[in-house]
Amino acid sequence: xxxxxxxxxxxxxxxxxxxxxxxxxxxxxxxxxxxxxxxxxxxxxxxxxxxxxxxxxxxxxxxxxxxxxxxxxxxxxxxxxxxxxxxxxxxxxxxxxxxxxxxxxxxxxxxxxxxxxxxxxxxxxxxxxxxxxxxxxxxxxxxxxxxxxxxxxxxxxxxxxxxxxxxxxxxxxxxxxxxxxxxxxxxxxxxxxxxxxxxxxxxxxxxxxxxxxxxxxx
Amino acid sequence: xxxxxxxxxxxxxxxxxxxxxxxxxxxxxxxxxxxxxxxxxxxxxxxxxxxxxxxxxxxxxxxxxxxxxxxxxxxxxxxxxxxxxxxxxxxxxxxxxxxxxxxxxxxxxxxxxxxxxxxxxxxxxxxxxxxxxxxxxxxxxxxxxxxxxxxxxxxxxxxxxxxxxxxxxxxxxxxxxxxxxxxxxxxxxxxxxxxxxxxxxxxxx
Numbered sequence: 313x314x315x316x317x318x319x320x321x322x323x324x325x326x327x328x329x330x331x332x333x334x335x336x337x338x339x340x341x342x343x344x345x346x347x348x349x350x351x352x353x354x355x356x357x358x359x360x361x362x363x364x365x366x367x368x369x370x371x372x373x374x375x376x377x378x379x380x381x382x383x384x385x386x387x388x389x390x391x392x393x394x395x396x397x398x399x400x401x402x403x404x405x406x407x408x409x410x411x412x413x414x415x416x417x418x419x420x421x422x423x424x425x426x427x428x429x430x431x432x433x434x435x436x437x438x439x440x441x442x443x444x445x446x447x448x449x450x451x452x453x454x455x456x457x458x459x460x461x462x463x464x465x466x467x468x469x470x471x472x473x474x475x476x477x478x479x480x481x482x483x484x485x486x487x488x489x490x491x492x493x494x495x496x497x498x499x500x501x502x503x504x505x506x507x508x509x510x511x512x513x514x515x516x517x518x519x520x521x522x523x524x525x526x527x528x529x530x
Numbered sequence: 531x532x533x534x535x536x537x538x539x540x541x542x543x544x545x546x547x548x549x550x551x552x553x554x555x556x557x558x559x560x561x562x563x564x565x566x567x568x569x570x571x572x573x574x575x576x577x578x579x580x581x582x583x584x585x586x587x588x589x590x591x592x593x594x595x596x597x598x599x600x601x602x603x604x605x606x607x608x609x610x611x612x613x614x615x616x617x618x619x620x621x622x623x624x625x626x627x628x629x630x631x632x633x634x635x636x637x638x639x640x641x642x643x644x645x646x647x648x649x650x651x652x653x654x655x656x657x658x659x660x661x662x663x664x665x666x667x668x669x670x671x672x673x674x675x676x677x678x679x680x681x682x683x684x685x686x687x688x689x690x691x692x693x694x695x696x697x698x699x700x701x702x703x704x705x706x707x708x709x710x711x712x713x714x715x716x717x718x719x720x721x722x723x724x725x726x727x728x729x730x731x732x733x734x735x
Contacts, residue, residue: 315617315621319606322613323606323608326609386604386605386607387602387604387656388602388604388605391600391604391618392621394596394598395621396623529581530581530582530583
């Protein structure tokens with residue numbers, strides 16, 4: 313399982329691995345929003361948490377169809393299913409690799425892009441915290457969606473449609489946590505709910521995703 | 531330990547492809563599966579290794595006794611030959627010895643990216659994974675595709691070595707495999723087409 317995680321990171325970092333795609337997309341969203349909304353800093357500051365969360369979520373979505381499809385195409389998935397590694401562990405490693413290569417860079421650049429959106433500096437820690445706690449759920453839900461749509465031609469659209477509604481709770485609690493912090497309200501509840509969502513996803517979805525992969529390989 | 535398959539029914543999708551497949555393989559024996567295209571050789575191999583469910587029948591060995599190499603090579607083009615193999619060695623919990631690379635003439639390609647290999651070289655790399663698996667039964671699907679005569683010789687030697695150690699092999703092939711003395715024509719097990727198909731199923735066929 314560790315070998316699989318390391319291999320996926322290695323592939324992502326090599327040329328054509330798609331390591332920078334998500335960050336580039338996140339950058340585009342956060343740069344263009346001020347142009348679209350207008351230069352009113354008060355408005356920008358108010359919507360900044362939502363935009364950051366939305367941008368991160370869409371950037372995550374961008375790389376989801378690659379989670380299993382490449383391994384499916386080149387026969388690696390067949391070999392992994394017949395290998396001594398349980399499929400659930402494969403899903404965990406794959407979702408983990410997706411989080412490290414696609415979501416973690418977003419968490420790192422979010423403070424910088426927050427400046428573009430006139431995000432109050434005091435709210436930066438809570439933005440980072442909420443993204444750190446919330447994005448693993450996005451990766452695992454995404455891996456589940458990718459497992460469900462495995463082997464379907466042009467499965468990307470179906471994947472987005474399947475996954476987006478499942479992303480809504482994470483988005484709501486993430487953005488609410490940041491917004492409540494901005495208005496000096498307690499953030500404990502949304503952060504705890506966010507953490508609960510993430511933990512539940514990582515506990516339950518590997519089994520569902522593994523079952524979906526086994527069915528789709530037939 | 532012998533491989534004994536009895537009255538196995540294989541399906542592709544929900545359609546029966548082969549029925550009543552019965553054969554046995556003893557240690558040191560390699561069995562070649564032959565038959566025209568589409569008869570179900572791949573389906574039979576995938577059923578043996580547990581990638582597809584069977585519809586009745588029995589296989590004496592569990593799926594984790596098989597090492598399966600399908601049409602695709604399970605090779606990552608962004609990694610080198612050595613990185614590809616050491617990954618599989620880690621997955622199978624075995625050690626990557628240089629002898630595996632040498633036996634398939636991959637030693638000189640050790641640090642080359644798989645993206646820069648020819649299709650025959652990729653096939654050899656794919657087959658090297660099987661040698662790493664340390665499993666008693668090799669299930670190989672068209673292993674000679676893309677291989678030149680010299681490489682086929684290497685493959686023969688590799689399988690022969692596995693058999694000499696008491697291993698078994700089931701090989702779907704159209705080519706001659708010198709070490710596989712026993713040949714099973716899969717077309718004799720061809721399943722009857724289903725007599726009646728409901729309209730609901732028909733929409734998906």
